Amino acid sequence: MQGVMKITANILDRYDHLFHNLPVGLLLVDKNDKINYLNKIALDIFDLDGDISTVSINGLLENASTTDVKQMHDPIEKRDITKRNRKQVVTLYSPYLSEQGELLGVVILVEPLSLFHERVSQLTNIDLVQGVLQELRNSHAKFRVVLVDHSEWLSSEDWWDELHAISRHADKWVHKLAEIAMESRREIKETFEDNKVMSNHIEIISKPIQKYGKLIGCVQFLNADKLNKSEQELQFAKKIIRTLEKTYQIDDIIGESPAINIAREHAKLYAKMETPLLIRGEMGTGKYMLARVIHTLSDRYSHPFIRCNFSALANSNNMSMELEHVLRSGRNGTVYFYMDEIIEKEKQGQLLSFVDNIEELRVIFGCSQGLLSEHWKDSFYNMIQRYQITLPALRERQEDISLLVGTLLAKLNRRYHTNISKIDKEVIEYWKKCEWPGNIAQLERTLENLVLEADAFTHVITKEQLEKDDSKETRHLHRASSHMPLQTAIDQFEKDYIMLALQQHDFNKTKTAKSLGISVRNLYYKMDKYKIDRGAP
Amino acid sequence: MTKKIYRILVINPLVESTRIALFENDECLYEQLVVLTDVCVAKGIIAQRDERKRNIMDSIQSIGIDISTIDAVCGSGGLLRPIEGGTYQVNEQMVKDLNDSINGTHVSNLGALLAFDIANEWNVNAYIVDPVVVDEMLDIAKKTGIPSIERKSIFHALNQKSVGRSLASQLHATYEDLCLVIAHMGGGITVGVHQYGQVIDVNNGFDGDGPFSFERAGSIPNKDLIQLSFDSGMSKEALQHQLINKSGIKAYLDIERSADLKILLRSQPEKVKEVFDILAYQVAKEIGKMSTVVSGNVNAIALTGDLAGYDYLNQKIIEQVSWIADTYVFPGENVMLALARGTLRVLQGIEKVKQYN
Structure with missing residues (x-):
């Protein structure tokens, strides 16, 4: 059709017979939109009897585009509707120019839409494509196609049912993903996790569709792998194994607050470096976990990760032998020294020379105390404080509490076969205001107690339950009941008493041991015995 | 201070995959088959080491x-130089020998290398x-009628010894104090006589010594074998393949996989039992033969391997050997557990580790 673009008046006269027999309708419109000429097919399409003296193009077509063509001198192809018989037609408007390039009018080629469809179906694979799409819609494939204007063009049968089953809020998320994919013109893959129930998470892949650089739409798939129940179970099992084995990965660090995001980014950055690193943060903020994550992210990941209490090591009689042992078993790996007390400057020197002289080990320090330079040898202080990551205390990232609670709850549900799906908003709000001196570890303990108190029918933990539990906490020293064997009761008391002392001394072991009148070593022994987290400060 | 719990990773390379298992002492935490890519399988065995x-x-x-x-x-x-039984630490010498395939190429050579x-x-x-x-x-057991030809000791050492130990503990004795005759009945059949912890005589099932097995021919009269090798027109390799992979139960019952045997036993029990009768006769005879090595002083007999899972076969063998000693059955074989236990004995200091030179 493009070839007829520059028809001049002379040619038109000469080939009148030819135009009448064209398989498409042909109209010539002058500069004032008056119809000058129509061939037979055009007459049929517009249902005219032959008298065209009074007809203008606007009388034949709704929203004719002649004005645009006259202005731009460019052809336009579009779908139109005829005014008289409301027929759908495909029209090609083309400027009608003299040999000098002066505009004389517009040539319009018209074809009924049905005929156009027939041609398309004969010349292209459109029928096949439509057939396949129909089959896909009815199959197990889960997909959705969106057009540029964000309207949904096609979706598989149970796309929305599937999503709504997972979350009522999935709609917004899915629309947003399509939008981002189209805007960025990149494929995006994202996982939706409902915080309440861990097992219900899905992955959606959104891919923009482009043709010749022009954005046409976006297709979204539900990732079947992720939907697969057993796959999810496996992922969860692996998560549990990671927790038991303490081989954490970056995804195991929960939280969206800026502080934790910064820590995460730092971890990624420092993982590739070989220099000593210091992780700071209060007790229970997850310093050990982060050290493990850094090891996993580093090139040393296939070598051992050794955890070592440096304060205990420093107090041992043969420090250099112990260090030698660490070096041997951790060769090519990472060693995590945690220091819960200030150590003697002489020992610091020893450690410094140890760290300086080994290339086969990467050293990460963990420290829960404030770093005051006077407690440290200058050189040691300089070494450890050069690269550091600070983990925020839980009270500094209250917004993460509900995320953390969700993850911990899912874990506890599995462990104790309970079915608590939710913690009341009120409770979360209350917790956000709490101090949490023991941080995440304390949050986990609190949740564990609540879960253990709950019966099989409890699905939601409410403020009342919390208060009940709180009052128990205050009475917990007298929890021993008469049907407990004496030894168990004594152990229970001892555990509670040590816990209380630890809390009173902000988990400083030296002070706690002193107040209890026992040695630090003995305290550690008892903490291990009662499975009190050493806190990996 | 000795640790109470040891964690041991066990690696058993197979042709197209590697079976790995993690043990806490002798408890298996998990077992997994790590499958190789086709590209890797196509490479030579030693070249697969890194992947x-x-x-x-x-x-x-x-x-x-x-x-x-x-x-x-x-x-x-793997196929090392002939060594005494026990647990060996993998050292440079062993790695070198396996890398050079001094005693033949076999996928099991990778076990020590990967470890x-x-x-x-x-x-x-x-x-x-x-x-x-x-x-x-x-030495005397190695002699044959042709002075220049000696018998070789190639057998299911791992499973036989592991069963020997289990049997000893069942008898409240130590393996090193007993005389046992152990028949491993699997793809090949080897019957070994274990005297105070040493396998002093055993038939070489792989090279056609002893009873036939699921797929091997076992001992064939010399004259007929020579006749067959000249008349059949087969190449040396083809004849070997025939004797090692296409004879025994496979040839009698015209089946391919060991699973087929189970199915056939259900559908045509008489046909299978007929073959089992012959096999039981041969295994019993081999057990009897081995018993004479220790002058009949056998404390116990054990039947193990996949074929020991068939009660009928076991019963038939037991009927014929019961006069020698009591017979115990340990069906199947657990390579992974046997390897873990061997390692554990060394870690716990029960046994001394041996060095390969």
Whole structure:
């Protein structure tokens, strides 16, 4: 059709017979939109009897585009509707120019839409494509196609049912993903996790569709792998194994607050470096976990990760032998020294020379105390404080509490076969205001107690339950009941008493041991015995 | 202070995959088949070393095991120089011999190599336990009628010894104090006589010595074998394949896989029992033969391997050997557990580790 673009008046006269027999309708419109000429097919399409003296193009077509063509001198192809018989037609408007390039009018080629469809179906694979799409819609494939204007063009049968089953809020998320994919013109893959129930998470892949650089739409798939129940179970099992084995990965660090995001980014950055690193943060903020994550992210990941209490090591009689042992078993790996007390400057020197002289080990320090330079040898202080990551205390990232609670709850549900799906908003709000001196570890303990108190029918933990539990906490020293064997009761008391002392001394072991009148070593022994987290400060 | 619980990674390379298992003492935490890519399978066996190693380490990490908690790595032993039974630490010499395939190429050669590579990364020791080349045979047992030809000791050392130990503990005795005759009945059949912990005589099932088995021919009269090798027109390799992979039960019952035997036993029990009768006769005779090695002083007999899972066969054998000693049945074979136990004995200090020279 493009070839007829520059028809001049002379040619038109000469080939009148030819135009009448064209398989498409042909109209010539002058500069004032008056119809000058129509061939037979055009007459049929517009249902005219032959008298065209009074007809203008606007009388034949709704929203004719002649004005645009006259202005731009460019052809336009579009779908139109005829005014008289409301027929759908495909029209090609083309400027009608003299040999000098002066505009004389517009040539319009018209074809009924049905005929156009027939041609398309004969010349292209459109029928096949439509057939396949129909089959896909009815199959197990889960997909959705969106057009540029964000309207949904096609979706598989149970796309929305599937999503709504997972979350009522999935709609917004899915629309947003399509939008981002189209805007960025990149494929995006994202996982939706409902915080309440861990097992219900899905992955959606959104891919923009482009043709010749022009954005046409976006297709979204539900990732079947992720939907697969057993796959999810496996992922969860692996998560549990990671927790038991303490081989954490970056995804195991929960939280969206800026502080934790910064820590995460730092971890990624420092993982590739070989220099000593210091992780700071209060007790229970997850310093050990982060050290493990850094090891996993580093090139040393296939070598051992050794955890070592440096304060205990420093107090041992043969420090250099112990260090030698660490070096041997951790060769090519990472060693995590945690220091819960200030150590003697002489020992610091020893450690410094140890760290300086080994290339086969990467050293990460963990420290829960404030770093005051006077407690440290200058050189040691300089070494450890050069690269550091600070983990925020839980009270500094209250917004993460509900995320953390969700993850911990899912874990506890599995462990104790309970079915608590939710913690009341009120409770979360209350917790956000709490101090949490023991941080995440304390949050986990609190949740564990609540879960253990709950019966099989409890699905939601409410403020009342919390208060009940709180009052128990205050009475917990007298929890021993008469049907407990004496030894168990004594152990229970001892555990509670040590816990209380630890809390009173902000988990400083030296002070706690002193107040209890026992040695630090003995305290550690008892903490291990009662499975009190050493806190990996 | 000795640790109470040891973690041992066990590696058993197979043709197209590697079976790995993680043990806490002798309890299996998990077992996994790490499958190789076709590209890797197409490579030579030694060339697969790096990819197999990487696959194993990746799979352990993906499960989330803390590798610093692993105390030892144990591989299946390969075709080394003939050695005494026991648990060996993988050393440079062993690695060199396996790399050079001094005693033949077999996928099991990778066991020690992989264990060595991985243990090196984790700063722990690598071991192998009772490889097939265990040779504790008496000199006299090696003699044949042709002075220049000697019998070789190639047998299911790992399973036989592991069953020997289990049997000893069942009898409240130590393996090293007993005389046992153990018949391993699997793809090949080997019957060994274990005298005070040493396998002093055993038939070489692989080379056609002793009873026939699921797929092997066993002893064939010399004259007929010579006749067959000249008349059949087969090449040396084809004839060997015929004798090792296409004879025995397979030939009698015209089946391919061991699973077919189970099906056939259900559908045509009479046909299968007829073959079992012949097999039982041959195994019993071999047990009798081996019993004479220790002058009949046999404390117990054990039947093991996959074929020991068939009660009818066991019963038939027991009927004929019951006059020698009591017979115990240990169906199947657990390579992974046997390897883990061998390593554990060394880690716990029950047994001394041996050095390969």
